[in-house]
Amino acid sequence: MRIYVSSVFVDDQSKALDFYTRLLGFRVKNDVPVGEHRWLTVVSPEDPDGTELLLEPSDHPAVKPYKAALVEDGIPATSFQVDDIDSEYDRLVSLGVSFAREPMDAGPVRMAVLDDTCGNLVQLIQMKGA
Template structure:
């Protein structure tokens, strides 16, 4: 059986990304290993420390910037995270200075919101009703 063990988000600055993803979103550092000019830097949810890791991957490849800018220009989130209550999470994150491009929106079976991760990505949070 195949399982998802690791996924990544392309970031323009690993230190800035680590601060945002831990201090604002509440993830915890799982792995931080130097790899030349960058780091193998992963975070996990404290609710699932042995769960899926999120790699804060440098966006140094020439196509990465074009890809990220195109998604952001079209308002398309790079990835999605689950939350229990989108409305409460939006208020918590706004209190921490996180900028939203879409406030909590009821889409029928799901409520979503979209924020800027300060590293070149739009990120969606969602909760099934």
């Protein structure tokens, strides 16, 4: 058994697509119209056949309070691994990305938390010693 798709709820699929591709560097895997929304997935360019991230519309009534509670408590909706968090942080800040937490050591990892502009916090992780 493998993880095929994981979701992150986004307030605006087009805005999320721009953020996740242009700024974070993911690539579109699927972009299929489904009613007023899209089946919109992105993948890492380093693993184009790997796990897809579904940019899921936040329309369900339970999603808005769920996302608000996560952000209020500082809990990331998802986490991505990077090779050099300090360089990635500098690159993203230069592109105007807002961070809720700058890079810091946390046990076996260095981590930072960014705002995806679509209602979520996203954690970036670098494994120490990797």
